[in-house]
Amino acid sequence: MIATVGLGKRFGVSWALRDLNLSVPPGAFLAVLGRNGAGKTTLVRLLTGQLQATEGTVHVAGFDPAGAPLELRRLVGVMPEEGALLEDLGGVQYLHFVGRLHGLDRDVLTKRIKELEACLEVNFGILPIRDYSYGMKKKLAFSAALLHGPRLVFLDEPFEGLDPSVVRSLLATLEQVRDQGITVVMTSHQLSFAERLATRVLLVEQGRVLVDGAAGEVLGPDEDLEGLFLRLVGRGRAGRLSWI
Amino acid sequence: MAAFLAPVAIYLGGATFWAGTFAGSGLAGLDPVAAGTLLWRFPLLLGFAGALWDGGCVVDPRPCRPHFIAPRTLVMAEAMLGLTTPVKLAFAALGLSFTAGLGWGRPALLPLGMSFTLIMVLWIACLERVIHALAPAGILRQRAFLGVILGLGGSLAALSSLGGAETPGWVTAAERLWALPGICLVRFWQTGDWQLLAAPLVATLVLLALTGACVRRELAFDRRPGTALDGGRIWAFRRPWAGLARLQFHQLLASRAGQMRLLMLLLSVFLVKEPELITVGTVQMPRAWPALAAGLTFGAVLVVPLCNLLGFDRGGVQTWWTAPLAARDLLFGKVVGCASYAALAAPVLLALLGKAQAWSLQRSGEAGLQVHPSARPMAPGEALALTLLLGALFLWWAGSGLARSLRAPWPMTLGNYGVKAEFDEEKVARVAILLAPLAWMVPAYGAALLLDWKAAAAAMAALALVAAARFRRRLAAATVELAQRREDLSLGLVSRG
Numbered sequence: 001m002i003a004t005v006g007l008g009k010r011f012g013v014s015w016a017l018r019d020l021n022l023s024v025p026p027g028a029f030l031a032v033l034g035r036n037g038a039g040k041t042t043l044v045r046l047l048t049g050q051l052q053a054t055e056g057t058v059h060v061a062g063f064d065p066a067g068a069p070l071e072l073r074r075l076v077g078v079m080p081e082e083g084a085l086l087e088d089l090g091g092v093q094y095l096h097f098v099g100r101l102h103g104l105d106r107d108v109l110t111k112r113i114k115e116l117e118a119c120l121e122v123n124f125g126i127l128p129i130r131d132y133s134y135g136m137k138k139k140l141a142f143s144a145a146l147l148h149g150p151r152l153v154f155l156d157e158p159f160e161g162l163d164p165s166v167v168r169s170l171l172a173t174l175e176q177v178r179d180q181g182i183t184v185v186m187t188s189h190q191l192s193f194a195e196r197l198a199t200r201v202l203l204v205e206q207g208r209v210l211v212d213g214a215a216g217e218v219l220g221p222d223e224d225l226e227g228l229f230l231r232l233v234g235r236g237r238a239g240r241l242s243w244i
Numbered sequence: 245m246a247a248f249l250a251p252v253a254i255y256l257g258g259a260t261f262w263a264g265t266f267a268g269s270g271l272a273g274l275d276p277v278a279a280g281t282l283l284w285r286f287p288l289l290l291g292f293a294g295a296l297w298d299g300g301c302v303v304d305p306r307p308c309r310p311h312f313i314a315p316r317t318l319v320m321a322e323a324m325l326g327l328t329t330p331v332k333l334a335f336a337a338l339g340l341s342f343t344a345g346l347g348w349g350r351p352a353l354l355p356l357g358m359s360f361t362l363i364m365v366l367w368i369a370c371l372e373r374v375i376h377a378l379a380p381a382g383i384l385r386q387r388a389f390l391g392v393i394l395g396l397g398g399s400l401a402a403l404s405s406l407g408g409a410e411t412p413g414w415v416t417a418a419e420r421l422w423a424l425p426g427i428c429l430v431r432f433w434q435t436g437d438w439q440l441l442a443a444p445l446v447a448t449l450v451l452l453a454l455t456g457a458c459v460r461r462e463l464a465f466d467r468r469p470g471t472a473l474d475g476g477r478i479w480a481f482r483r484p485w486a487g488l489a490r491l492q493f494h495q496l497l498a499s500r501a502g503q504m505r506l507l508m509l510l511l512s513v514f515l516v517k518e519p520e521l522i523t524v525g526t527v528q529m530p531r532a533w534p535a536l537a538a539g540l541t542f543g544a545v546l547v548v549p550l551c552n553l554l555g556f557d558r559g560g561v562q563t564w565w566t567a568p569l570a571a572r573d574l575l576f577g578k579v580v581g582c583a584s585y586a587a588l589a590a591p592v593l594l595a596l597l598g599k600a601q602a603w604s605l606q607r608s609g610e611a612g613l614q615v616h617p618s619a620r621p622m623a624p625g626e627a628l629a630l631t632l633l634l635g636a637l638f639l640w641w642a643g644s645g646l647a648r649s650l651r652a653p654w655p656m657t658l659g660n661y662g663v664k665a666e667f668d669e670e671k672v673a674r675v676a677i678l679l680a681p682l683a684w685m686v687p688a689y690g691a692a693l694l695l696d697w698k699a700a701a702a703a704m705a706a707l708a709l710v711a712a713a714r715f716r717r718r719l720a721a722a723t724v725e726l727a728q729r730r731e732d733l734s735l736g737l738v739s740r741g
Contacts, residue, residue: 050565051731068727070568078566086560088495090472093479097491101484101567126476 001026001152001183002047006056008207009042016042017207020056024200027181029174031188031198031215033225035233039207040187041081044156047185048078061152074102077150081157081187084141091124091132091140095147102148109147116143119169134161142170146177153177155186159193171196195225205233257341264345268353276434280427287364291371294331301373302326305463318463319456326369326459336365356433363429363448370451377458473498484569488577489584495656496585554578554649555656561734571726575719579642586638625697632704633689639711640681643718648677650725653733 002024009017017039024030032040045051046058049065049072058065063072078084086094092113099109117123120139129137138161145153158174159167174197177184188194194201201218203211210232211218219228267274302325305318326332343357425447432440473494481487496502554575557563564574652673685707692700726733 048566049730050562050734068565068730070570073566073568076566078562080562080566084560084562086491086557086563088473088498089491090476093472093474093476096478097487098563098567100479100481100487101569103568106478106480126472128470128472131470 001028001061002030002185003059004047004056007046007053007058008055009039009046009051010054015054015207017046017204020204020209022202022209022212024183024185026183027178028200029178029184029186029198030200030202031186031194031225032202032204033188033191033194033229034204038204040204041156042207043204044078044080044154044185044187048076048154050080074148075151077145077148077153079138079141079145079153079155079158081160084144085129085137087130088128090126091129091136092126094129094140095124095144098144099147104148112147113143116146119173121166121169135163135166138162139166146173150182152183153185155184155188157187157189159188159190167193191225191229201225201228203229203232256338260338260342261345261348264342264347264357265349266345267342268346268349274430274434276427276430277423280425280430281423282426283364283430284423284426287367287371290331290335290368292375294329294368294372295375301459301462302329303463315460315464319459322459322463326373327365329372331372332365332368335368336361339364360429363444366448367451370448370455373455373458373462374451377462483573485573485577485580488569488574489580492578492581493584496581499656502585554582554645555654556649556733557656565730565734570723572719572723575646575722575726579646579719582642583638623697625701626693629689629693629697629700629704632701632708633685636704636708636711637681637685639708639715640685641678643711643715644677644680645674646718646722647725648674650722650729650733 002022004020004022007017007020007022008015020043032043034040042051046053047060047065049068052066061072061075063069065072086097089097095113095116096106096109099112104112113124120143122136122139124136124140129140132140138158142155142158145155155174158170162170171193174184174186178197178199184197186194186197195215198215201211201213201215202209203218211228215225219225220231223231301322303318303322339357339361343354343361346357347354425444428440428443431437432444473491479487479490481490688707689700689704692703
């Protein structure tokens, strides 16, 4: 479903991502892990055609995302970390707008939006999106990504800013997505959630791949994802402040 | 806004100085009703404009919230800083030049001029806050309604006089009652009777109390939530560009910049009220006509940048890159949305133009005056030529604007959809784009009209075809460029803040 060869992206003089060779089969749930600034979001943007690669090639569902062909956009649902919503519209209005761009009928959209609202325990209403809380915006972006029934979903930090109750609903929904054979690429700092969902793990650090493989294969004996992360990326400093 | 108001204030300074001198010498002979109504309506309109433009409190309480700043301190800060917005500063400059003129005519009237300026700035500041609090951002209908009720109450009389009917008595009475503070203030200046100050004093106290309540409420985060575009209505559209056009149209309507331009159209109603004849060279013509023509030009110049400078939604820019929406649909939809907004304004302007021309001909005929060619009623052929010219201009601007907005992207905000207030280098470049076709198309139109309306219509039709072909080429080029510059666009929008 996704194949990259020697993929790299440079901003100015610094490389955000370099020499990435990735192969994600259809139906896989890929968790992209790494520290802040490791290159996770850059990878998602490259795979969704929002950025153009500096070097290497990318193919998503057989298309080059750099050209952003409409056929690919119809197959894909994207939940960016930010900058995803038209903030003057109401939540329901936005979902209908995006749904119409995907060619969905009003009745179908109304039904799906109600289901999404029930699933995410939210009522989007007619308030403008700019007045929404951070969590509400995340839920709306997640809903917009799944609304048209995509075959491939990109989720950038989907759990950030959500309360535990909604996280539980989201996890259940994502498990359903995975079990239906929909390919998912998800970046997250929530390692326990990634562990529960992912069939495949990609760990990046400073733009380079540290680990790429099936979830069961990359972990050591009696090791969880957090252990793997801390072992390879480092445990961080003591975090003590002199004046506290 | 400051860059726009500053040169206007300089030119108006001379005029207000002259008006001050005139008022100083002829204060006793002023009609208190006419002068008082004008005096009251002026801050109302400026307050209304300020409410649209400045958008509420100057002080942003959000950064102060974690630092335990007392509400009273915030209100005091707002009371001071609220007087420094462009509308009030420009008005204060005008008031001072009026005062200087007043003092030049009669030095004893200097305190009167100072009090006039102070009261008016205070009224404007108060009305701005009250109107803003009554009409939450983004609700055009409420603001338009408030505009008619408050500042434009007199336009009822103007409209009824345009229709040829006598102004109803209740309209006159309501207008006088509404303008009572201003009328009483003028009478006080004329007679020195302190009892007359009761009405303006009560009006000021009521305004201050209302303003205090509104400011406290806004600074305490107790704000009424906004409403989504078009009331959150679900839009049905078959083609993606049609959805984009609808979005752009409603964004323009909801933006402060878009509302200010519509307000200017409403203001043009005043220009055709009680017209007089003026002499230009050896020809007499109605005062309304050049004023309306100036208003038309001014309005067109201000409306058109919206069509020319297509902004991008910074908040949702990734929606465009990930939704199944072709680059051509995105750009074409934006142009159609802008054109719809311009088309909304056009009938109002044309109706006013037609009325003024009919009145001009009638008045000139009655007085046996020579009619200036520009004041003749427009023949259908000429109207056709003018429509074709405007169409050609729009297509030319849209073509240039597409390329410019891709190379120097500007984020759209609720304040200004794609039109920045500051007069920076980029704005100068865009104004140049705007003026370039005007510089040769309008003279070409005028020259063709001298021959014959058929020649003018044919020439303008040819021009429109050329502009349409150019727009088509530019749209195709912009489509390719948009696909190549998605990354630059995103980064440009973010870095330009």
